Amino acid sequence: MSPLHRAFLYLTRKRGKTILLFLIILVIATLALSAISLKGAVQTAQLNVRESLGGSFYVEANTKNYNKYDYDEEAGKRIFVGKMPTKELAESISSQLDGLSGYCLTRTWRARMSKEEGGKDVDLVPGTAGPLDLLMQEQAKQEDSQTDIYITLGVDICTDSAFHPFFMNQSILLSQGRHITEEDNGFILISEDLAQKNGLAVGDTVYLRDQNSVLKENKIEQPTYASATIAGLFSINGTSESESGYTSAENLIITTQNTVKSFTVASDEELEKYDQIHFFAEDPADIESMMKIVERRDDFYRTIDFIAYANNERVIAVEGPLSSINRLVDFLILLVFAIGVIILWLVLSSRIKDRIHETGILLSVGLRKVNILAQYLVEITVVTLLACTVAIFSNMLISNMTEDFLHSTLTTTIQQQQQETSTVIQPDNTINTPAAPTIVGNTQQEKSLTEISVTMEPIHIFILYGAGLLLSWVAVIAASVSLFRLKPREILSKMS
């Protein structure tokens, strides 16, 4: 009689013992599979958080050192004379760092924009102040108005718009056209809202000029107009919050240094300086180590010309609870594995040892030990495979519950985090310009952050079957070996 036949007889005739073993393995397998699936889901959620929120740090001049200021008697104010970030600094830092996805130098500027050279200024998208804001805009439109800042647009000079912080954190999305790089001269990106309000489209030409107050300060009577082609439009992903139109994200122009140089009175030397350099890591987890490298540089550590700031607080805040869950799941997996190993080991060992009588009989009728072991292995294999297969279905029920739990945890965390930090996605801390645009409540991002699914990947099922079978086989072989090491006569005497 073959081992397969004997195994079949045992499993079908000793139903009580078979069902008990099946249930034990089923419970362990379900718990293990749930923990493994949950682990996968949490890891995916962590990756989503990192990818959605991104990770970056930025470098800017150390303006807090009062020794770096000179008093300008003519202007009657203190002027910062310290080092400003430059392209050379950005290249030098990037060459020291591995794992950067890119970087972008930014500087804020301001400009007035018209559809024709010397023509009427474009209408700005109003701010939240509503009528008051419109009134201020109307007054600013008067010729030679020194309060024409109310009809200027914020200009973000950027070496590569694809790495502009707003694009990187997905608070604005390129909806039409293309991104621009520092090689582009005379190209801009504007918002869909501004384009719609003024009947503009990708490919249209607009004209940019300095504001009156800048001209006056530099004793220039006539502004220089520079033509610029709209290379692309962006949509705002969330709500732009600004009292006045001139500081809102809808009225932001993203362009390059060359474009600004062609209309502004500022010197080329002045425009070589940037406000900030934003560095983006492929994995936000590397931000801290990257910053440590940067902060060890002489110009950061010794002369303290520059300061680096992490921009991964939101990643840390949202990822925090996930990390806690991840640690909990690790502990659960370890616990399930340890308890599973102990229970299975005890159950299978005692099961094999209980069969000393049968083993002795089979040995006495001349069956070889390998043949007897094969029967026991076939039995445990069949039961383990069945239990693991049923565990896949029982895990589906548990997955839904864990999915709901994770979803509510994440949603609550994100909402709390938004309330605590005002959830303002800040672009640049400008040195010499009014408040920068802010965008809150990135709805698409929140949705992608809380989207979590506890699913069984093929690898999870493979791990379950693999670990289950391996564990069962090892337990059976170990128990059998201790039995087979006895002489047949000893087995028979124990049997008696």
Added chain:
Amino acid sequence: MSIMEVRSVTYSYDGTKNVLDDISVSFEEGKVYAILGPSGCGKTTLLSLLGGLDVPTKGTILFDGTDIRQTGLGAHRSEHVSFIFQNYNLIDYMTPLENAALSATKETAMAALKRLGLTESEIKRNVLKLSGGQQQRVAIARALVANTRVILADEPTGNVDDAMSVEITNILKESAKETGKCVIIVTHSIDLAKEADTVLVLKNGVLQKQRPAELETESN
């Protein structure tokens, strides 16, 4: 013709006292041997050595002139000898047919069981639902159908009544005659021993050959 030979075998559990002391004996095919002796004299030990369940401290056991350790004890058990135990030793989740078919085909097992008087329904019933005598018949059938030349029986009538004891004894005798197998029975029953062709009395580790007739005189 000698099929098995015990040559100068000594066996000791603890190395000090010999249970078997320099025993030599040979067994022939087609004959029934009874090993007789008081409890604890080493009868079952000798049977275990013959069956390859244990190895002697000294000496050799030959099967067809070859040391069974050279053949391999596992191979010796599966190819040369089959066992009948006092407590039947049947596998409880198998039917009588499946128990008997452990070392033979189903057809052969079925024929043997029927020849030993089990009905069709008894053959397919759970083995534990049979009476003691029927269970012992199943154990005998399992030994008979195995393709071996020696049957080693350890107190085969120990757990059955007198009538069944006689019946089992007859079955074993007939098997030896019909199939030419060598049947070696360990027993402390003089009645059973008297039915054997040769009686071997084991006392104080020493084996003495006696004829059954001499045994009758002694018992009187």
